[in-house]
Amino acid sequence: VAPDTFPSASGPGVVRGVAFVSTGGLPAGLVPCRPGSISALGRRAPVGAPLSAPRKDCRQGVVGAKAILDKLAQGMQGITAGLTDAINGPEKNDILQLREALGDQEFDAVKDLVSQLMAQQRKEMREVKAQSAAEQKKLQRELNGYSNKVRDLEFQLIMAANEVTDLEEQIADYKYELGGDEETAVQLRGRPANPEVHPVFGTLISDFGYKKVYAADPATIYSKVPIYKKQRTFRTERASAMAEAKAKMGVSGWPGTITVVELDDQAVVQGADDPTFVLVDGQHRLGAYTILSRRLKSRNPGQPLPAGMGEMLVEVYPQATDEMAAEVFTEINKAEPCKLVDLPGQSGAPPEVRAVIDEAAEELRRMHANMFKPSEKCRTPHMNIDNLRDELWQSGVVTRMGFTRGDELLQWMVDKNAKLGEIPDEEWTPKRRTRAATLQNALVKARANGFFLGLEWDWINDDEAVAGEAG
Known part of the structure; x- marks a missing residue:
């Protein structure tokens, strides 16, 4: 940089530049080298120092300046690419023409402004995505709550219907006692x-x-x-x-x-x-x-x-x-589908073990009601509660981990679910007859609902790590 174009070096501040070629006069406060050499950046010389410096300082200045120039060149490549996209993909010559038209200082200012705008847009997009995910989780929790309420109301309906039936039969008996005949009573009960x-x-x-x-x-x-x-x-x-x-x-x-x-x-x-x-x-x-x-x-x-x-x-x-x-x-249940956990006697789970399994499985179903289906052949990533109970029993996890309460087993499953959720999508691989497209759809639904236990069963037999396979 010629002396007449270099920024003023007057005052105590350090001159900030990349490098300059000395052509005679130098800005005050920099250590000069031989004419035509690159000066060490930001280095000060005492007032009145002679215009000479050790060659060692000069070599250090060359090395330091070259490293800075390399970094700036790499940064310029990325910034130029971002600027190119930001102004609708101009050609390289257009960028050069824009730089020549604006000048280096103005071009750098525009480049910084575009970078700031792009960073702000990326930040806003992340915030929108995070807000959307939070809203989706909130809606899913509300949906699960409503599903549980509907299920509870249906159960109450069944119980109330039983009471109505009892009352109807009591009315029929009272009418018989008050002077009716038995035929009338049994007909009122709905039986011939x-x-x-x-x-x-x-x-x-x-x-x-x-x-x-x-x-x-x-x-x-x-x-x-x-x-x-x-x-x-x-x-x-x-x-x-x-x-x-x-x-x-x-x-x-x-x-x-x-x-x-x-x-x-x-x-x-x-x-x-x-x-x-x-x-x-x-x-x-x-x-x-x-x-x-x-x-x-x-x-x-x-x-x-x-x-x-x-x-x-x-x-x-x-x-x-x-x-x-x-x-x-x-x-009956050997002829029909029945889980081993439900078989009585030595064939099934002991009462105390089944109590732990039932409590934990039922609470997990209430937590993720939308992901549990009545069918035992439900599709991934959904789960059937009887399949879960049977897998828990056959895996021996209650005995293996020493669980004596349902909340202990529940927390163990919640932790497993969290670990499965940490596995990136690209690390999940389909197995058995599961297709890749089916797995991707299942992963989307699993992440939307925060429930991953239905993707595979390997977690139930692994007390430490979990595998990233589904099928």
Whole structure:
């Protein structure tokens, strides 16, 4: 830089420049080198120092200036690229012409302004994305809360329907006591006048000796017969899904039979409150009937239920012990899909282990209600609660980790979910028959809902790290 174009060096401040070639006169305060050499930047010379300097200082100045020039060149490449995009992609010659037209100082000012604008835009975009993600999580939490409320209301509806059925039967009995006949009473209860009518199971269809088959009123069965203590937990969402499916079908009646075991005197000797009958299979069909029948009656109070809806076939195994009830339950569920965790006796989970699993699984379902589905064949990343319970039991995690309470197992699963969420999308790989596109869609849904446990099951057997595979 010629002396007449170099900024004034008067005053105590350090002169800020890149380099200059001395052509005779130098700005005050810089150590001069030989004519034609590059001076060390920002270095001061004492006032009155002779215009000479050691060659060592000069070499250091050359090296330092070259390093600075290299860094500036790299920075200019990135800034020029950003400036090119910012002004709608001009050609390289246009950039050079703009630089020549504006001059270096003005061009650098424009370049800095564009960089600031681009940085501000990136910051605003990040803020908008963060705000959008926060709103989405908030809406998802609200949706989960509403789903839980709907499920609780459905359960309350089922319980209220049972009370209504009891009251209807009490009214029928009171009318009989006040002077009516038995035929009127049983008709008011909704059962035909028949000498072979059981007060709970309805009309006897056939007696096979080892069991009896009845045509029963589902509401009476549900209100009078408790669920077997070793039976799977009643799932309101499963009963609700069955009710929805039944409402869309044109088939009359209910498929299959409801299985009940009549316990003998020895089985109920433990206490007077122990039930005489227990429901071994069919509790969700009874729940579906209760939901659907009350819905239809609320819409058309004066209309009877569709043909076949108000009756279910019930098979009753008489004079059975508690051990026989367990055997019947096991036999039924070995023929039908049943989880090992629910099998009674030594085949299934001990009561204390199953209590821990049930509590943790149910609470996790409440936390992520939108990601749990009634179907055991639900798609990734959704989860079925019975599949989860069975996987937890078969993995032995409760015993392995020494969990004695449901909240301990729940926290363990929450931590696993958080670790899975930290795995970048590109590190997830499909396995088995899962396609890459399916995995990507599942990852999008998992991140939107903050639930990753349904992507794969490897986490349940790994006490430390988790794998990034899904399928």
